[in-house]
Amino acid sequence: MKTYLLAILCCFFLSAHAQSDLALVGARIYPAPGTPPIADGVVLINNGKITAVGSRQQVKVPPQLRVIDCKGLVLMAGFWNSHVHFMSPVWEHADSLPAAQLTAQLTDMLTSHGFTHAFDLATLNFRNLRALRDRVRSGEVDGPAILSAGEPFVPPNGSPFYVRPIKLPEISTPAAAVAYVKKQLDAGTDAIKIWSASPVGNGKVVSMPIDIVKAATTTAHQYHKLVFAHPTSDTGMRIAVAGGVDILAHVAPDGYTPWKQADVDLLRQHHVAVIPTLKLFKWELEREKVASPEDHPLVKTAIAQIGMFAKGGGEILFGTDVGYISDFNTEDEFRFLATAGLTFDQILASLTTAPAKRFGMSQQCGRVAKGLDADLVLLKADPHANASNFAAVAYTIKKGKVIYDAGTSHK
Ligand SMILES: [Zn+2]
Numbered sequence: 070m071k072t073y074l075l076a077i078l079c080c081f082f083l084s085a086h087a088q089s090d091l092a093l094v095g096a097r098i099y100p101a102p103g104t105p106p107i108a109d110g111v112v113l114i115n116n117g118k119i120t121a122v123g124s125r126q127q128v129k130v131p132p133q134l135r136v137i138d139c140k141g142l143v144l145m146a147g148f149w150n151s152h153v154h155f156m157s158p159v160w161e162h163a164d165s166l167p168a169a170q171l172t173a174q175l176t177d178m179l180t181s182h183g184f185t186h187a188f189d190l191a192t193l194n195f196r197n198l199r200a201l202r203d204r205v206r207s208g209e210v211d212g213p214a215i216l217s218a219g220e221p222f223v224p225p226n227g228s229p230f231y232v233r234p235i236k237l238p239e240i241s242t243p244a245a246a247v248a249y250v251k252k253q254l255d256a257g258t259d260a261i262k263i264w265s266a267s268p269v270g271n272g273k274v275v276s277m278p279i280d281i282v283k284a285a286t287t288t289a290h291q292y293h294k295l296v297f298a299h300p301t302s303d304t305g306m307r308i309a310v311a312g313g314v315d316i317l318a319h320v321a322p323d324g325y326t327p328w329k330q331a332d333v334d335l336l337r338q339h340h341v342a343v344i345p346t347l348k349l350f351k352w353e354l355e356r357e358k359v360a361s362p363e364d365h366p367l368v369k370t371a372i373a374q375i376g377m378f379a380k381g382g383g384e385i386l387f388g389t390d391v392g393y394i395s396d397f398n399t400e401d402e403f404r405f406l407a408t409a410g411l412t413f414d415q416i417l418a419s420l421t422t423a424p425a426k427r428f429g430m431s432q433q434c435g436r437v438a439k440g441l442d443a444d445l446v447l448l449k450a451d452p453h454a455n456a457s458n459f460a461a462v463a464y465t466i467k468k469g470k471v472i473y474d475a476g477t478s479h480k
Contacts, residue, residue, distance in 0.1 A: 090115050091469055092130045096139035096447060098122065101146070101436040102418040106453075112144065114443040117468035122437055137471075142463050143451045145417065146436050147185025147444035149424035150213075152318055152344045152388025153178070155189055155198055157395075163201035168210045171201065175212030178391055180473040182399045183446035183462040186424070186434065188388070189217040190297055190318055191262045193235065199257060211472040216428065218297055219258030222249055222285075223267050224277040229299075230270035231353075237264075243284035250288040259428075261289045265298040265314065266305025268323060274301055282312025295427075297344075303332075310335055316342045316386065316427070320378075322350060322370035333381035342427055344388035345375040345419075347405035352394045368405075376409035385411070386427060387419040400460040407456035416456055443469040 091114040098110035100122060111128040113121040121128045130136060155163075159174055179187050192198040195217065202215040221237055223229070228236045240246045250261050263285055266276045286296045290313070298309035300321040309317060317336075320343060336343065350371045354362035362368060379385060391397050406416050425435025434444045445466040452458040465473035 090134060091443075091466075091471075092134045092136045093139050093144060093445070093447070093466075094125070094130060094136050096142045096144035097451065098437055099143070099145045099417065099453075100438060102414040102422055110144065112437060112443075112445070114466075114469040117443055117470075119437065119439055119441050119443050122439060137464070139447055141449075143448040143458075144437065145446055145448070146421040146425075146434065146441075147213075147446050147465065147467065148183040148387065148420040148459075149186040149188070149435075150179060150182075150184045150388055150391065151188045151316075151386040151424050152190050152346055152390050153187045154390070154392030155192060155201060156392055160201060161194075161197065163197050163204070168204065171204065172211045175205070175210065176473055176478070178397050179213050180211070180465050181462060181475070181478065182397065182460065183448075183465050183473075184213045185444040185446070185465060185467050186430075187213045187215050188260070188424075188428070189215060189392075190388075190390075191218055191221040193220060195219045195253070195256055195258060211467070211470070213467065216259040218260040218262035219253040219256065221262035221264070222246070223264045224275050224281065227264055227267035227269065227275040227277065229264060229267050231268070240281060243280045246281045246284040247288045250285050254289065254292045254294055258294075260295045260297055261285055262297045262318070263299070263314070264301070264305070265309040265312065266301040267299070268301050274304065274323070276304055276308055277312075279308055279312050282308060282314065286313035286315075302326075306332070306336075310339045310341055313339075314341065316344065318344055318388075319346045319349065319390075320371045320374040322367050322374060325366045325370045327370055327373040328377045330377070330381065333378050333383055336378065337381065337383055340384075342384040342386050342423070343375065343378055344386045345371070345402070345406065345409075346388055346390045347371050347375065347409070348396075348399075348401040349390045349394055351401060351405075352396060372405055372409045375406070375411075379409060379411045379415055384423055384427070385415065385419040386424045387416070398460065400457050403452070403456040403459045411456075413453045413456065416452070416459065420459070449475070 093112040098107040204210040205212045222240045223237045295315040298314040300306040302324040306321045351362045422435045447464040449461040450458040
């Protein structure tokens with residue numbers, strides 16, 4: 070009986086290991102931004118971790134290891150999308166929806182676009198978000214690791230017009246902000262999200278009083294957590310910076326004012342990172358049936374702001390606001406980043422090393438290196454030549470498990 074049990078246990082462990090034991094052979098590997106690529110490379114994966122990276126000559130593939138032939142593909146660390154939402158009704162009842170349905174929805178929105186990590190930048194139901202996050206974390210649902218900024222807050226009468234009829238929680242005093250932030254973080258959120266200036270319709274913007282912003286950031290920082298702000302315009306950008314916010318959730322093009330060197334210097338001095346979400350502005354104009362949205366000053370200002378910020382060495386975290394925007398394709402975002410003047414290395418950093426560092430996970434992910442989690446993406450074509458190829462995903466691998474395979478997917 071004991072032998073029988075042992076045999077079952079052995080089989081279980083062997084199969085569990087075999088799941089994530091893998092050799093990726095023949096790809097062009099970009100180990101990290103600024104590092105020369107390895108042509109005809111090999112990555113070995115054992116138990117969810119990268120155990121070897123090198124050229125075919127340097128790394129011998131052990132016999133009997135499962136091999137994926139990656140000839141013609143381009144391999145890099147799995148991508149971060151640092152601005153997403155799970156607000157659509159399809160995510161409701163995340164605790165009880167079938168795992169296969171959640172996996173399919175995550176594939177559609179994130180996994181098929183190469184994302185192995187996603188930061189939720191506001192939910193109206195953190196309990197539901199946490200259920201989704203935990204089911205991915207346990208391995209029951211396949212998808213990117215999810216972090217969350219929890220339930221956001223706005224200044225009094227500051228619910229943005231674009232979420233109507235929904236009203237976001239309003240905070241009117243610093244003491245209330247402290248209590249609200251503590252409640253969010255105690256519930257298990259990874260960050261805090263505010264609107265430092267909020268568009269309320271007809272071009273009107275409601276600013277958050279600076280002492281409320283400061284109360285929120287001081288409290289979050291005591292917990293060693295970050296604060297994201299939706300800036301809307303230059304005013305909101307300045308309030309965010311002065312209030313100690315860590316990350317702007319978007320550029321701030323609503324006033325059609327391109328950033329000047331002084332703005333870039335200000336953001337850099339305060340160590341503020343920016344998530345571009347350039348495609349969002351085009352998507353909003355399309356929704357309003359504006360002709361030639363890419364020629365509109367809103368899109369042009371957004372692109373100019375991130376271009377200036379990149380040129381000045383600012384820290385950029387890739388993000389698209391998917392889940393708010395219903396078009397999940399990432400190609401436009403990459404095309405706009407290239408138009409803004411970002412280099413291949415800058416775009417790759419925004420997808421990998423920059424978020425891994427900013428969110429304190431550099432020792433875990435963000436590079437293709439021995440000892441790190443096997444969170445990887447394989448592209449069908451090299452984005453070094455054309456940034457749009459960052460969108461051409463062949464495989465997404467999370468801790469050694471293939472969670473997206475374009476060859477077998479119906480998409
Ligand atoms: Zn958003």
